[in-house]
Amino acid sequence: MVELTRLGMRFPTPKGEFIALKGVDLTIKKGEFVSLIGHSGCGKSTVLNLVAGLTLPTDGGVIVDSREVDGPGPERAVVFQNHSLLPWLTVYQNVELAVKQVAKQKEQGKGKAWIKERTEHYLALIQMQHAADKKPDEISGGMKQRVGIARALALQPKVLLMDEPFGALDALTRAHLQDSLMKIQADLGNTIIMITHDVDEAVLLSDKIVMMTNGPSATIGEVLDIQLDRPRNRVELANDPQYQGYRQSVLKFLYEKQLHPQTDDEAESVSKPLKAKVTFASDIKRA
Ligand SMILES: Nc1ncnc2c1ncn2[C@@H]1O[C@H](COP(=O)(O)OP(=O)(O)OP(=O)(O)O)[C@@H](O)[C@H]1O
Known part of the structure; x- marks a missing residue:
């Protein structure tokens, strides 16, 4: 389970403090697929970085499986838009690196045969066995992005964090990868938090769509539960009234309710800590 409680982020800037996020409360159940959607600059990456532990919050905190996030950890893997593969290693070696990392963490120690079997397993999962010996360039x-996903999955994370993973891909490759991701998640049951700008992608993939208000002081505006049966088929859903209804709700939020950004004056306001139920490291730092 992932819990965001009173999560806030204030960045120091030459013009004073900038309140990027304020009072974000969200509970994500194990195995849920959650999309974060909102206008550019509203704070989606900031939320993801806080869950990843790449940045630490100035207010509130994030709890993953009963532990407060205080830095990056192997139970949370990140997939970025620009597939950050190591260019001097082959596709196989890029995935193998993650498998070896897990092998090192396992108590009984895992041998060469286990590493080979697991690496081949993840390459097969993303259908990249044929390109195992190729270098990223x-x-x-699309292939690089698939390898990035395999590498993240090979870490066996409880939570997979994806920052616009398919944003830079053409529509057909994107559709293919979305389908693969749905299949992989059905098999492995990871909890996934994904940032997207694509309304159809959000409705097709998610159990929950978290819609964020415009910044400064961005927060969660609405949460939409997507109750479409799985497995989901994009062609069948295209004319499904329930699917269309969800789509309309997200579009309405983005283009009617949140069309106008908030004024810059709100950026000047300093967030007041809310009454704490749980004490986070950020509360202690502030005190
Ligand atoms: N290190 C920083 N210092 C100051 N301001 C920052 C910093 N990081 C992010 N911000 C600001 O916080 C806000 C949220 O940024 P963030 O990157 O999280 O938005 P986003 O929703 O992911 O945007 P996009 O969809 O364009 O990627 C923006 O106004 C951004 O300029």
Whole structure:
């Protein structure tokens, strides 16, 4: 389970403190697929970085499986838009690196055969066995993204964090990868938090769509539960009234309710700590 409680982030800037996020409360159940959607600059990446532990909050905190996040950890893997593969390693070696990391953490120690079997397993999962010996600059953007996902999955994370993973891909490759991701999640049951700008992608993939208000002091505006049966088929859903209804709700939020950004004056206001039920490291630092 992932719990965001009173989560806030204030950045120091030459013009004073900038309140990027304020009072974000969200509970994500194990195995849930949650999308974060909102206008550019509203704070989606900031939320993801806080859950990843890449940045630490100035207010509130994040709890993953009963532990407060105080830095990056192997139970939380991140997939970025620009597939950050190591260019001097082959596709196989890029995935193997993550498998070896897990092998090192396992108590009984895992041997070469286990590493080979697991690496091949993750390559098969993303259908990249044929390109195992290629270097990242010899494969397409979609393929690189697939390898990035395999590498993240190979870490066996409880939570997979994805920052616009398919944003840079063409529509067909994107559709193919979305379908693969749905299948992989059905098999492995990871909790996934994904940032997207694509309304159809959010409705098709998610159990929950978290819609964020415009910044400064961005927070969660609405949460939409997507109750479409799985497995989901994009072609069948295209004319499904329930699917269309969800789509309309997100579009309405983005283009009617949140069309106008808040004024810059709100950026000047300093957030007041809310009454704490749980004490986070950020509360202690502030005291
Ligand atoms: N280190 C920082 N210092 C100052 N301001 C920052 C910093 N990081 C982010 N911000 C500001 O916080 C706000 C939220 O940024 P963030 O990158 O989280 O938005 P986003 O919703 O992910 O945007 P996009 O959809 O364009 O990627 C923005 O106004 C951004 O300028």
